[in-house]
Amino acid sequence: MTLLLATLHQILQMLLVLTLAPLLTGWVRLVKARLVGRRGPSVLQPYRDLLRLLRKEVVLARNASWLFRSVPYMMFTAIWLAAGLVPVFTTQLALAPTADLIALIALLGSARFFLALAGMDTGTSFGGIGSSREMMIAALAEPAMLMIVFSVAILVRSTSLAEIADFMMSGAVGLRISLALALIALVMVAIAENARIPIDNPATHLELTMVHEAMVLEYSGRHLALVEAASMLKLLLYMALIACVFAPWGMATAGSGVAAALGGMVVFVAKLAVGGTLLALFETSIAKMRVFRVGEFLGGALLLSLLGAIFLYVSRGV
Amino acid sequence: MSDLGYDAAHMLGAVVLLMSFALLYQRRLFSLLNVFTMQALALTATAAWQAYSHGEPHLYITALLTLVLKAILIPVALHRIVVKMKIHRTIEPALGIGLTMVAGVSLVTLSILLVLPVTADATALTRENLALSLSVVLLGLLMMISRRNAVSQVVGFMSIENGLILAAVGVAGMPLVVEMSVAFSVMVAFIIFGIFLFHIRERFDTLDMQKIESFRGESD
Numbered sequence: 001m002t003l004l005l006a007t008l009h010q011i012l013q014m015l016l017v018l019t020l021a022p023l024l025t026g027w028v029r030l031v032k033a034r035l036v037g038r039r040g041p042s043v044l045q046p047y048r049d050l051l052r053l054l055r056k057e058v059v060l061a062r063n064a065s066w067l068f069r070s071v072p073y074m075m076f077t078a079i080w081l082a083a084g085l086v087p088v089f090t091t092q093l094a095l096a097p098t099a100d101l102i103a104l105i106a107l108l109g110s111a112r113f114f115l116a117l118a119g120m121d122t123g124t125s126f127g128g129i130g131s132s133r134e135m136m137i138a139a140l141a142e143p144a145m146l147m148i149v150f151s152v153a154i155l156v157r158s159t160s161l162a163e164i165a166d167f168m169m170s171g172a173v174g175l176r177i178s179l180a181l182a183l184i185a186l187v188m189v190a191i192a193e194n195a196r197i198p199i200d201n202p203a204t205h206l207e208l209t210m211v212h213e214a215m216v217l218e219y220s221g222r223h224l225a226l227v228e229a230a231s232m233l234k235l236l237l238y239m240a241l242i243a244c245v246f247a248p249w250g251m252a253t254a255g256s257g258v259a260a261a262l263g264g265m266v267v268f269v270a271k272l273a274v275g276g277t278l279l280a281l282f283e284t285s286i287a288k289m290r291v292f293r294v295g296e297f298l299g300g301a302l303l304l305s306l307l308g309a310i311f312l313y314v315s316r317g318v
Numbered sequence: 319m320s321d322l323g324y325d326a327a328h329m330l331g332a333v334v335l336l337m338s339f340a341l342l343y344q345r346r347l348f349s350l351l352n353v354f355t356m357q358a359l360a361l362t363a364t365a366a367w368q369a370y371s372h373g374e375p376h377l378y379i380t381a382l383l384t385l386v387l388k389a390i391l392i393p394v395a396l397h398r399i400v401v402k403m404k405i406h407r408t409i410e411p412a413l414g415i416g417l418t419m420v421a422g423v424s425l426v427t428l429s430i431l432l433v434l435p436v437t438a439d440a441t442a443l444t445r446e447n448l449a450l451s452l453s454v455v456l457l458g459l460l461m462m463i464s465r466r467n468a469v470s471q472v473v474g475f476m477s478i479e480n481g482l483i484l485a486a487v488g489v490a491g492m493p494l495v496v497e498m499s500v501a502f503s504v505m506v507a508f509i510i511f512g513i514f515l516f517h518i519r520e521r522f523d524t525l526d527m528q529k530i531e532s533f534r535g536e537s538d
Contacts, residue, residue: 175325175326175328175329176325176328177328177329177331177332177446180329180332180336181332181336184336295416296343296415296416296419299416299419299420300339300343300419303339303419303420303422303423304339306423307423307426310423310426310427310430311332311430313430313434314430314433314434314442314445314446314449
């Protein structure tokens with residue numbers, strides 16, 4: 001019975017993240033538009049964009065290899081699976097025993113690896129620039145992410161996301177320097193990974209400094225739809241991850257009924273709305289950084305997460 | 319297990335330390351002054367919280383002193399100096415920002431390693447507070463040596479003093495007289511710095527310390 005329920009939860013969660021991801025992107029765009037005084041498109045616009053792209057034909061470069069064609073599917077699957085691993089409305093998920101933070105990072109890393117390969121596959125200079133910059137960002141963001149995982153894992157004594165969420169909800173841990181530092185570092189990493197403003201501009205196709213958009217410049221039709229959907233899912237995934245580790249309240253736990261799971265979903269949507277608003281506020285209040293300063297930004301994230309891990313040894317309760 | 323008194327003191331101390339790192343990261347003079355103000359505000363909150371949670375009313379005076387001197391008077395005065403002297407608003411660090419941050423983290427590690435064996439039988443709060451304040455002091459020193467501009471060196475000096483106050487409010491039983499005298503000596507130091515800056519400026523037409531070194535015959 002428990003297993004059945006857990007499987008049901010898992011399927012529900014996979015569908016929930018997939019349906020909510022474009023809505024979140026639409027919400028962030030709408031809030032940003034309102035903040036700069038435009039009316040902005042409806043929150044449903046990303047769904048329409050994806051549908052339109054799915055119906056369009058695919059235009060392939062003559063020298064594109066099988067890799068170029070298969071990458072959107074691999075990337076989308078990896079990120080969708082990763083988004084399914086993060087507990088969003090309940091910790092009782094069928095995949096919870098495998099939902100390990102390190103596995104999550106590996107999934108995201110492989111998605112990024114394939115996208116960078118695809119960026120170079122067609123041999124255009126833009127794709128190459130995008131890929132090399134993406135790798136530069138990744139080389140700094142991934143160690144920072146791992147350090148964050150280590151500090152949380154030392155504190156909780158587990159890398160399983162469901163256990164971390166349960167532990168945080170139990171109130172056994174109060175305010176901690178290490179957690180605060182890890183939160184700041186995680187937000188910085190999330191901004192870099194999702195190509196948001198101080199690092200990259202998500203709304204441009206015509207800039208020499210773009211990173212993510214430069215890699216996907218050659219994609220069209222359903223391939224582009226998948227790549228876009230994957231990046232929307234990634235944004236949702238990072239918000240869900242931050243919510244799951246640092247603000248898991250409202251999530252259904254072991255032994256609670258259907259009502260708790262439904263309540264968890266409502267709370268999750270509210271968390272996403274708050275997160276999206278904060279992101280839009282942050283993005284409108286800051287200017288884009290030069291590419292060469294990205295290293296400093298992410299180096300800062302790495303050092304903060306390192307400090308968090310160091311402080312675990314002076315603090316009480318470890 | 320978690321009690322609010324410990325948690326809040328712990329977080330506020332961490333904010334002060336974090337602001338020290340933010341000081342090292344800044345590239346513009348005005349944002350440097352803003353971050354310095356925020357550090358002073360965090361310090362005020364720490365002192366006020368310690369006064370409230372330990373029931374030591376004299377710490378309220380420390381908080382008030384910090385608020386008035388560090389968070390209002392000194393930033394405003396430095397701001398006016400920068401505007402008045404038309405100082406170039408970007409900071410050219412003598413050391414790269416990334417390298418400075420690495421040095422900063424190593425200094426924090428060093429101070430933790432130093433404090434841990436010394437305070438083996440102290441409470442967690444005291445131990446942590448000492449580690450935090452020693453780190454703030456060392457980061458202030460780092461700030462002074464890694465910046466060429468005289469104004470950012472002054473800010474570095476002031477943040478050293480923030481670290482001392484952080485240590486003073488954390489350790490129970492520090493007499494008020496000591497805190498008062500530290501606060502006022504810093505105020506005096508600040509006034510001297512101000513006069514000094516004007517004189518350097520008048521004499522050498524710059525506040526860049528590297529250019530001034532040639533007048534001492536150090537680099538020819």
